[in-house]
Amino acid sequence: MNIQPISGGFSDAPRQSATAFRSVLEVMSRPGKTAVLSGAKPPAPLSIAAGTAILTLADSNTPVHLAGVFDCDALRQWITFHTGAPLVPADEADLAIGHWHDLEPLDRFRIGSPEYPDRSSTLIVELHDWPQENARLTGPGIKTKTLAFVPGNRPTDFPLGLDLIMTMGERISALPRSTEVEFL
Template sequence: MTAAPGSAPVPVPVPAPGSALEGGFAQPPLDAARAFRALLDALSRPGRINRLPGATPPAPFPEAAGALALALCDGETPVWLAPELRAPDLRAWLTFHCNAALTEDAAEAAFAFGAPAALAEALDAFSIGSPEYPDASATLVVLLPGFEGAPLTLAGPGIDGAATLTLPEAVAALHAPNRALFPQGRDLFLVAGDRVAGLPRTTRITRKEG
């Protein structure tokens, strides 16, 4: 915003030390570019787990969820948070650092953040895109305590033969509707700590034998 002639400049807000608005990228342009490349790689190579550059959002957001939001979310990508994530500190952090357009209407979401159970509860409301614009769908960012659970076999584009990823069964359930919806559907990012993996709608998931 430009100040009117003769008026004082409009101050740019600076987070106070120790405030909830700290914790963005240390080198925003460089770190955002690194995060974007890591996220693109995760989605184009399902089964690969990447680390994202440092962001320290307020709890209970993991670092990787914060880095993803900093790299991908802005005022034109409505962000839906599961009810347990709607703490004032986190909402303020996303608004300050990402200019995020927060919404509580799951049907509006471009990005939806939550644990598997919360995302499953709202799953039918998240957009699957349209036949003309299948990419105009919601991306689900699944918050996990770790990459633990059942070994699942992944196949499809970006995978040489097959890949294995250990995940809770609830994640496979979130992804399962994509098989009937393709080319519409919802892409998934899985985050735990500072790590991220991608599950695009093109990936086929089966339980690993043996």
């Protein structure tokens, strides 16, 4: 029997997901900052940070879209077993996982409506390596300005927009829609 789908979850879900959530909350409230996110051991090609974020945030109420190489049997089974999240096309997703070029074009994803800007997708962008800073960030959560890596242009029409979570290995950072990005 193939036991891979049922291994790699949290061993102590209440405490591990609490600690994991605080890391996600920390990076979402302080754009440009990176944090350690670990606990899950998902099958390749998903990183530990992205797998932990999914176990922390996804459940049967959270449609998930898998883009590019992440749309594979091993991951489909793992996410279904551990979270029960329905796997859906991009335009129905609350959460999406992929490399930047596989997530594009980003206008497939929901950015919310003026009455309900929260009804938007959060993209988990897996990075191959953590590249050099290429942008200057300003906005809520940033004292004056900060330098960070931004994978590319995202549709923003605040308060509408996409929130990004960047992951690699056990590292995570985030780029909420409220952040102003100026590429260097």
